[in-house]
Amino acid sequence: MAFIEMVQVSFKYPGQKKTLLHDINLSIRKDGITALTGPNGTGKTTLSKLMVGILVPSTGYITLKGQKMSGMTLAQIGRWVGYVFQNPEKQLFCPTVAEEISFGLQNLELPGHEVQRLVKESLAYFELEHLAQSFPLQLSQGEKRRLAIAAVLALEPELLVLDEPTTGLDAYRKHLLGECLDKIVTSERGVFMISHDNNFIKKYASRIIKLENGRLTEYVC
Amino acid sequence: MCVRPAAKKINLDPRTKIIIVLCLSTLAVFFNSPVPLIMTLSITLLLLHMFQVNYISLIYKFRRLLPALVVLLIVQSVFTGHGQALIALGDVYILTTGGLSAAGCVLLRMLILFGSAMIIATSNSRDYVLALVQLKIPYEIAFMVLIALRFLPIFLQEAKDTMIAIQLRGVDIQRVPWGKKMKVFTYIFSPLIGNVLIKANQLAISMEARGFRVYPRRTYLRVLKYNLWDYIVTVLSLSLTLVVLTLTIVR
Amino acid sequence: MAAAAVVVVNKLSYCYQQGGKQILKDLSFTVEQGQIVAILGLSGCGKSTLCLCLGGIIPHYLGGAITGQVLINGRDTVDCKIARLALEVGMVFQDADTQLFSPTVEDEIAFAPENLCLPPERIRQLVDAVIGMVGINHLRYENPNNLSGGQKHLVALAAVLAMGPSILVLDEVLAQLDAAVKKNITELLLELRRRGKTIILVEHDLEAVTIADRVLLLEGGMLVMDGPSSILRNKELLAGHKLL
Numbered sequence: 001m002a003f004i005e006m007v008q009v010s011f012k013y014p015g016q017k018k019t020l021l022h023d024i025n026l027s028i029r030k031d032g033i034t035a036l037t038g039p040n041g042t043g044k045t046t047l048s049k050l051m052v053g054i055l056v057p058s059t060g061y062i063t064l065k066g067q068k069m070s071g072m073t074l075a076q077i078g079r080w081v082g083y084v085f086q087n088p089e090k091q092l093f094c095p096t097v098a099e100e101i102s103f104g105l106q107n108l109e110l111p112g113h114e115v116q117r118l119v120k121e122s123l124a125y126f127e128l129e130h131l132a133q134s135f136p137l138q139l140s141q142g143e144k145r146r147l148a149i150a151a152v153l154a155l156e157p158e159l160l161v162l163d164e165p166t167t168g169l170d171a172y173r174k175h176l177l178g179e180c181l182d183k184i185v186t187s188e189r190g191v192f193m194i195s196h197d198n199n200f201i202k203k204y205a206s207r208i209i210k211l212e213n214g215r216l217t218e219y220v221c
Numbered sequence: 222m223c224v225r226p227a228a229k230k231i232n233l234d235p236r237t238k239i240i241i242v243l244c245l246s247t248l249a250v251f252f253n254s255p256v257p258l259i260m261t262l263s264i265t266l267l268l269l270h271m272f273q274v275n276y277i278s279l280i281y282k283f284r285r286l287l288p289a290l291v292v293l294l295i296v297q298s299v300f301t302g303h304g305q306a307l308i309a310l311g312d313v314y315i316l317t318t319g320g321l322s323a324a325g326c327v328l329l330r331m332l333i334l335f336g337s338a339m340i341i342a343t344s345n346s347r348d349y350v351l352a353l354v355q356l357k358i359p360y361e362i363a364f365m366v367l368i369a370l371r372f373l374p375i376f377l378q379e380a381k382d383t384m385i386a387i388q389l390r391g392v393d394i395q396r397v398p399w400g401k402k403m404k405v406f407t408y409i410f411s412p413l414i415g416n417v418l419i420k421a422n423q424l425a426i427s428m429e430a431r432g433f434r435v436y437p438r439r440t441y442l443r444v445l446k447y448n449l450w451d452y453i454v455t456v457l458s459l460s461l462t463l464v465v466l467t468l469t470i471v472r
Numbered sequence: 473m474a475a476a477a478v479v480v481v482n483k484l485s486y487c488y489q490q491g492g493k494q495i496l497k498d499l500s501f502t503v504e505q506g507q508i509v510a511i512l513g514l515s516g517c518g519k520s521t522l523c524l525c526l527g528g529i530i531p532h533y534l535g536g537a538i539t540g541q542v543l544i545n546g547r548d549t550v551d552c553k554i555a556r557l558a559l560e561v562g563m564v565f566q567d568a569d570t571q572l573f574s575p576t577v578e579d580e581i582a583f584a585p586e587n588l589c590l591p592p593e594r595i596r597q598l599v600d601a602v603i604g605m606v607g608i609n610h611l612r613y614e615n616p617n618n619l620s621g622g623q624k625h626l627v628a629l630a631a632v633l634a635m636g637p638s639i640l641v642l643d644e645v646l647a648q649l650d651a652a653v654k655k656n657i658t659e660l661l662l663e664l665r666r667r668g669k670t671i672i673l674v675e676h677d678l679e680a681v682t683i684a685d686r687v688l689l690l691e692g693g694m695l696v697m698d699g700p701s702s703i704l705r706n707k708e709l710l711a712g713h714k715l716l
Contacts, residue, residue: 039650040622054385078389086621087569089416090379091386093408107391137415141566141644142515155390164621167648168566170514170676172714196622196650199679347575371573375617423570426529426554430563432587432635435555442582442595 001066002027003159003190004051004081009060011046020046022214024060030158030190032206033181037195042211044194045086048161051192052083082157086164086194088148092136097128097147100136104155118154125180126150141168149177153184160184162193166200178204232272235344235352237451237458241268242337244462249333251466255322258329265336272343279339290328298324346370351445360439372420379416383409478639478670479503479526484540486521486530495521497693499540503686505638508661508671510681510701512715513690519674520566522690523643525549526672528557544639559588562637566644568624572616577608577627580616584635598634606630607656622649629657639670646673646680658683678704678715689713 004027011021020043028034028051036044049055050062053069062069064077085091094100101122105115123129126146131139136147145168152160160181166174174197181191181204195201201208210217233241248261269276297320304319314320341349346367353363387405388394394405447455479502486496495518503509513519524530528549531538542549545560565571574580581602585595603609608626611619616627625645632640640661646654661671662683675681687704689697691713703709710716 037650040626040653041620045620052389073393073395074385074388075391075393078391081389083389085382085386087567089412090382091389093383093387093412095411104390135415137412137419140516140520151390164648167621168515168644168676170714171678171710171716172514174676196648196654197677198651345575347579367575368573371575371617375569420570422533423565423567424573426533427565427571427573428583429533429554430527430529430558431584431631432555432558433583435553435559435587436589438589439586440589440591440595441586442579442592442599444592 002063003030003065004028005063006050006057007060007062009050009057009062011043011050011055012058013046019058020214021050024216026209026216028159028190028192031185031188033185033191033193033204034207034209035193035195035201035205036209036211037198037201038211043214044211045163047211048083048163048192048194052081052161053077054083078155078157080158082152082155082160084145084148084152084160084162084165086167088141088144089137091148091151092144095135096133097136097139098123098132100147100151101154104151108155122150122154127176142170142173145169146173149180153180157189159190159192162191162195164195165193166195166197174200232343233454234445234447234451235348236356236445236447237454238340238344239349239352240455241458242340244458245333245337245340247462248465249330249337251469253326255325255329257465257469258326258333262329262333262336265333265340269336269339272340274339274343276336276339280335290331294324294328297327348443348445351441351443354441355445361434368424376413376417380409380413383412476505477502478505478545479672480541480543481522481525482541482543484522484525484538484542486525486536486538488534488536490537495693496525499690499693499695501688501695501698503639503670503672505670506665506668507686508665508673508684509686509688510684510704511672511674511688511690512676512678512681514714515676517690518693519690520643521693523563523565523641523672523674526639526641527561527563528552528554529563555587558584558635558637560637561639561641562632562635563641564625564628564632564643564645568621568628568648571628571631572624575615576613577611577616577619577630578603578613580627581631581634584631588635598636602630602634605633605660607653622653625649626653626657638668639672640664641672641674643674644676647675647677654680678710689715 006024006026009021009024010019012019024047036047038044046055050057053072053074056070064072064080069077092100094103098119102115102119105118123132126149128143128147128150131143136144139147145165149162149165165177169177178200184191245261245265249258252258252261266276298316299320301317301320301323304317304322306314306317307321308316350363350367353366354360384394387408392405394402397405481499481501484496484499485494487494499522511519511522521530524534525538525542526544530536531550532554538550544557549557572580574583578599581599582595585598590598603612606626606629608630611623611627616624619627625648629642629645646657649657665671673681673684681687682704684701687697687699687701688695697703707716
C-alpha cells in the first residue's frame with residue numbers, strides 16, 4: 001500500500017485563473033528517496049504542500065496510510081510526515097536553537113532527560129552545538145536549514161518531505177545531509193525531496209519524478 | 222505612459238478615489254441618523270458597482286465576524302436609551318427605538334467605511350504612492366505606505382506558516398487547553414516581530430543597494446494624469462459633500 | 473595591456489562586534505575588469521560577509537570593526553555611501569524575498585532607474601531591455617510575492633541589471649535556479665562579460681561557477697587559494713578543502 005496516494009488531484013490557488021496542477025496521480029512509498037524535479041514555477045512546492053495537508057486539492061483526494069487526509073488534522077499528519085519548508089525561517093519559532101529541536105519532542109510527552117539526550121545528539125549530528133542558545137533567526141541561511149531539518153527529524157516521522165534541502169549548503173554539508181537521508185532510509189522511513197541539484201539527486205535518489213506544466217510528465221525508476 | 226493590459230472597468234485616478242473616500246467617510250462620521258446614512262451607503266454601493274467590485278462575496282468572506290458585530294450592536298442599543306421602550310425590566314430600558322436607531326447607524330457607518338476600503342483597493346498600491354507624491358507628499362513617506370501595504374499580507378502569511386509549522390510538530394491547536402494555546406500564540410508573535418525587524422533592515426539595505434536617495438529627487442516610470450471624468454467626479458464629490466454638510470448644519 | 477583592476481581588496485579584516493570573532497582575516501586580492509571570479513568556501517567561511525564589504529553595506533549599515541581597504545573603481549567603500557556605490561556594484565543577495573518590494577515585476581525593475589532620475593521614456597526602454605535579457609516577459613505584471621523562489625531571483629537580478637552597474641556580485645543565486653534557467657543566466661553572464669562587466673559569483677555549487685575565469689577559496693575568513701578556473705577540475709584539491 002502506498003504511504004501517500006494522490007488520486008486525480010488538481011489544484012488552483014484561490015483567485016488565480018490558471019490551474020497549477022492537473023490530474024496528478026502519484027503514489028509515494030515509505031521507502032527510498034524520491035526526488036521531484038522540474039522547472040521553476042511549475043508547482044513542485046505546491047505539490048509538496050498538498051502532500052502534507054497544508055493545501056487542500058481543488059479536485060481529487062489524497063490518502064495517508066490509507067486514510068483520507070481531509071479527515072485528519074495537521075498535528076495528526078505531522079506525526080507521520082515531516083515537512084521542511086523551502087525557506088527554513090518559516091518553521092523556526094522558538095527563542096533558542098535547542099528549544100527548537102526539543103519543541104516537537106516535548107509534544108510526544110517524553111521524559112525530560114530523554115528529550116535532553118535526543119536534543120544533544122541532534123545538535124552534535126548537525127554541528128549546531130555551539131549555537132544551542134542562539135536565536136534561530138540570527139543564524140546563517142545554511143545553519144537555519146540544518147536547524148529546520150534537525151527540528152523536524154527529532155520527531156522521527158515515517159516520511160520526510162524536503163523542499164530544496166540543499167540550498168545554502170556547501171558540498172561537505174550536502175554530504176552530511178545525504179548521509180543523514182541514507183540513515184533515515186535504512187531505518188525504514190522514506191524521503192521525498194524537491195530539488196534542482198542534479199548531482200545530489202543522482203547520488204541519493206532511488207526514484208526521480210518530473211513535474212512540468214502542472215503534470216507529471218516523467219516517471220523514472 | 223501606462224503600458225498595462227486593457228482594463229474593462231471604470232478606473233479613476235487614485236487621487237480621485239482618495240477624494241471620494243474622504244467625502245464618504247466624512248459624511249459617514251457626520252450623519253447621525255439612519256436615513257442620510259442609508260443614502261450615503263447607496264452611493265457607496267453604486268460606486269462599487271461602477272468599479273465592478275463584487276462586494277457581496279467580500280462581505281461573505283468576513284461572515285465570521287458577524288457574531289462579534291451582533292454583540293456590538295446589541296451593546297450599542299442597550300447603552301443608548303432614548304425614544305420608545307421596546308424591552309424594559311421595570312424602570313430599566315433594555316431596548317429602545319433610539320437604541321435600535323443608534324445601532325443601525327453604527328452598522329451603516331461600518332458598511333460605508335468597509336465600502337470605502339473596497340474602493341481604495343481597486344487601485345494598485347504603487348499608484349497610491351504616485352498619487353501621494355504628486356500631491357507633494359515626500360516620497361519616503363509615501364513609500365512607507367507602500368511598504369506597509371506590501372508587507373502586511375506577507376506577515377499575515379508568515380503567521381499562518383508558523384501556525385502550520387507548529388501544528389506539523391504535533392500540536393493539535395483545536396484540542397490543546399487554553400493555557401497552552403496562549404503559549405502557542407507567543408511562539409507565533411516572537412518570530413513575527415523578529416522577522417519584522419530583520420526584514421526592515423534587509424529591505425533598507427536592498428533599497429540603498431539599488432540607489433535609493435542617491436540623488437535628492439527621483440523620477441517615475443508612470444505619471445498619473447487626471448482625465449475629464451476625474452475632474453467631474455472630484456468637483457461633484459467635493460461640492461455635494463460641502464452642500465450637504467452646510468445644509469445639515471444650517472438646519 | 474593588462475585590464476584595469478576594478479576591485480582592490482587590501483588586507484581586509486572584519487568582525488561584526490569589537491573584540492568578537494574575526495569573520496574576515498587579512499584578505500588581499502584584486503579583480504580586473506571583465507573577469508568572472510568565483511568565491512568558494514564552506515558555510516560560515518565569510519563569503520557573504522565579503523560580498524557585503526564589496527557593496528559597502530559593511531561598514532555603513534552593519535557597523536562592526538573593519539580594517540584594511542576595499543576599493544571599487546578606485547573609490548574606498550568606507551568613504552562612499554551605499555547608494556552611490558550601487559551605481560557601480562550591483563548586488564543580488566541570497567534571500568530574494570527581502571529584495572522585492574514593488575507590486576509588480578515591472579515596477580520592481582523600474583525602481584533603480586527611477587532613483588537615477590532617468591526620464592520615463594528611458595526607464596521604459598531599460599525595463600523592456602532588461603526584461604528581454606533575463607527572459608521574464610511572462611512575469612512582467614505579476615506580483616513578486618506570488619512567484620516561485622527561482623523566479624524571484626531572476627527578478628532580483630533583473631532589478632539590479634537595470635542600474636547598469638559595471639560590477640555584479642551574485643550571492644548564491646545560480647544554485648537556486650533550475651537547469652534551463654541556469655543555462656540562460658550563465659549565457660547572460662557571459663554576454664555581460666563580453667560587454668566589459670565584471671562578475672563576482674559566490675556559490676557552493678561548483679557546477680554553477682564553471683564559467684569563472686578565476687577562483688578564490690576562503691577558509692575561516694582567510695584567502696587560502698587564488699588561482700585559475702582549472703582548479704575546479706582538480707578533484708583532489710577540492711576534496712581536500714571539503715568542496716567535493
